[in-house]
Each structure stands twice: as C-alpha cells, then as structure tokens.
Amino acid sequence: MKIGFVGTGVMGTGIVNNLLKAGHEVTVYSRTKAKAKSLLDNGATWADSPAEACQGNDFVLTMVGYPNDVKDVYFGENGIFSVATNQQILIEMTTSTPSLAVELGNYADIHGLQILDAPVSGGDIGAKNATLTIMVGGNEDTYNSATVIFEQISQQFNRFGGYGSGQHTKMANQIMIAGTMTGLTEMLVYAKAAGLDLTAVFATLKSGAADNWSMDNYVPRILKQDYTPGFFAKHFLKDLRIALDEANRLGISLPATEQAKELYETLVDEDGLGGDGTQALVKLWWN
C-alpha cells in the first residue's frame, strides 16, 4: 500500500521502518529533513510538505510534537486537509489534546474525510520492535479500515469510542505513569538518603507489591546514571499539562498528577533538562 508519514522523530522513524520492511511505499515529511535521512536511505520517498505526504496515498499517518504542530500539519498552508480525499484514511498518532482530536474529527465529518486519533504507548523500543499499544478514537468503519496498518506496527490496538477517546485513554495512561515515575524517584531518593544499597532495594521491591514497569525499566538506567531519553521529559510534561487541562474541563481535581506536573515543570522549565528522559526526575534531588 501507499502510505504518507509526517514526523520522523524517534517514534516515527521506528514505525516507518516497520512499514518499509512490510513492503509498503512510504513517503515521509518532517520539519527537519535531516531527521528523515536514515529512512530515505532505507527506501522512503521525501515529500516537501504535509500536503505532499498526503497526496495519492491510501493511509496518512502523523506523529509530531505538540498540539500546535498537529494543527499546522492538518489545517496549515500545505496541510493535510488542503488535499485529503474521502478515499484516504488519516491517522493522527501524536499524543495531543482530546479536544483537538474532536475538532479534527468534526472537520473530517463535515468534509467527508476519514480520520482517527491513535496515540500510542510503548516508547522508542515499542516503535522499533512493532510492540506499541495503540489507543484509538473515531468512527468504527474507519477503525476497521485502519487495522491492517495497526497490525504491522503494534502488538495491541483498541478503539475506545468516538473522536478524542483514543487521546483520553492515552491521558489515563500518562496519569498512571505519573504515579509510578514520582513513586520510583522518591523511593530512590529516600533509600539513598537512608544509606541503603539501591541495587539490593530494587531487587527486593521488584519481587513484591511495589513492582511496576517504570521501576523495572528506569531504575537500572538511573543506577548507571543513564538519563538518555526513552521518552523526553519535555514531552511527558506536555502530556501531564494536557491531562490536567482536560481534568479541569471535566470538573475533576487530580492532586497527585498536579504534583507530578510541578516536579516535571521544575526539571524542564527551571533546570532546562527537558531533553533528558523522564527518569531524570531524580536529578531534582541528586544534583
């Protein structure tokens, strides 16, 4: 099949490589062309704009940085909506606001287009190994037409309802992770201050009720002082801000998530460490 892909960051690169391996013709656009170089070497074709990445393709996938980038990619000059047709399936995979997903969906409905919100979890490794989880919102028919693509880039995908429900599910996922990241960080901070052997503490906590994916994956990195991003701290902060904005709109207060956001705000905005991985939160104590 013919696939257009907008946004060749760490995640996009992994996904496009899997689509290329599966034998698809993939056209890519990215704001920074250098980021697409390895994909062009692997057989992808370059497009000069989101519109060009869209034209003539069966599927158009987008995975960019922030909600404003999503708006540009769809509504902007040379954006996808300037050329998309009702024969194409548009799949917006950026973790972005549920309300923007609804806005894109409503626009698509009015203009007879087909779009899904389809944010993922599983990080760079999941993108590379096609073990992502995809959380989808949008019309059921569109979803059914898109599963042929989801199968090739993920190990699990589900539709959670109409437009925005994929994004809401991703927000629920990030709220859960905010808990595990703050918990594992403060656990290490406490254990170190108490003079404990962190490797021994980690081994014991892993075997019991404290066990969690974030601890298993990030504590070994922290103990090696490896703060390279599996997932950028600045992107996690963006996600927590979206989650809390949505919570506010929904009339609920989430104080632990708010606390996590404040900690990541200090890390990213004050300490300028947004380019580190989310595990760098411990640097607030261990500087």
Next chain:
Amino acid sequence: MKIGFVGTGVMGTGIVNNLLKAGHEVTVYSRTKAKAKSLLDNGATWADSPAEACQGNDFVLTMVGYPNDVKDVYFGENGIFSVATNQQILIEMTTSTPSLAVELGNYADIHGLQILDAPVSGGDIGAKNATLTIMVGGNEDTYNSATVIFEQISQQFNRFGGYGSGQHTKMANQIMIAGTMTGLTEMLVYAKAAGLDLTAVFATLKSGAADNWSMDNYVPRILKQDYTPGFFAKHFLKDLRIALDEANRLGISLPATEQAKELYETLVDEDGLGGDGTQALVKLWWN
C-alpha cells in the same frame, strides 16, 4: 522448634498457620483473644502476655499495629524484654519506625539479646501462602540464625544492614506504592469522567508502560466496588507518616509522597474509612 508470636491480626494469622503446618509448637498472644481463636483451634497455645509468649521459646515473632504497640510489647510491663534471654532470637515484623528499630537493637546489644527488624510486604495473601518478602535489619549472625524461620513464611528475604535498615527498606517500598496507588486512583477518576469503558482502559494499560502490581490487583476490585482490606488504609497512612517523618529527619523533601499522605489522611481521618482497603482512595471522588 518452639515459637512465640505476638499479634494475631490478618498477617499474623497467616504466618502462624504456616508455622503450625511446618510442625512448630507455637504460643500466641494478642490484645484481643478472639482474634487468636482460629489459631488455637489449629493447635496454637494461648499466652496471657507478650512475656509469656516469649518465655521458653527459641524464636519470638511480633507483628502488631503501630510503633506504640511495639514499644508496649517489648518495653512494657509483662513485655518481651522483661524475660528475654540471649538464647532467643527476637524478630520484630511490624512496619514501624527505623528509629524505634534502632532503639530496640541498641537495648538488645546492651543486654546481650538478639533482635532483628523484619517488616514484610506481600499482604494478607502473601502471609497466607508464605509468599511474603521480608526486609531485615540487624546483626548478621542473628540474621543467619533466623533464616530457618524466614524460609518457612516467605519467598524472599534479605538483610539490608544494621538495625533499622529493614524498616528503611520497607519505607522505600511504601513510597513506591504511594505512587502506584495515587496514580491508579487518579487514572480511574479521569477515565470515568471522560466517559471511557474502565475495563477496556485497564486491559490496555496493563499491556504497556503503565503496568504495575497495584493496578493489576486493585483495579479489578474497585470495578466490583470491593473495598475490603487486603491492606488497611489506616495502616498505609501510618506507614506514609513514618516515611515522611524519617525523610524529614534525613533532610529530604518528598512532595509526591506528601501528597499521597494528604489524600489518605482525608480518607482515613475526615471520611473515617481507615478500615477499608487502600484501594478505597477512589471514594474521595466517587462518593
């Protein structure tokens, strides 16, 4: 062997049953005799005080509620220290303050007694199935003499250093769990407010980076409105207060744990729900 056991709550009952099954002679004392009834039916002998539960036994295990209960059991009139000898191994398993563990240890050193702090994780199920994790502090020789008991009631045990290090490790464990409990609670609150199918969201989150033991074990209970205690909310609040007191003593600030403590304070002290399980935290939103 001959074993004395003080404190036959949910945890103590599970542990004593395993010691009885292993063929030991067990003498039990509990503040409320009714709580020991099933154990007496299973072959345990009743003692009228901690001192009486101590006398003549090879090992004396204690697992009571709060640090003040621990003080009473050891230092009180008819307490263990009034009769303990240097031939006995004392094992204090209550989750209590590291500083009290050091106090007990120092007293034991001065009087030629042998004691360990040995709090556990794994809950009522772990106590029942002998799958607890035991976190031990104290002298190495004493620890080596006690492993014969630990083997019969747990699946993992480790010594983390001198007196108090078992309690410090347990505090690290509870700090990690504070993160998973607040995270899973706010995740559910958000997902419900967003109109998502909570069972579907849980199934998806389980498969990815948000996965954790607390979510796996408590979300299914919450979805059935089952708030019966695996672990009492009031005991978790006690643990978080100890952890934060110790953090303060160690000169570190743990804002996410502090936030978790405040939420459990509202649940236990204001709403009077300390007798529910820790998963009842969601009642702060769903009342």
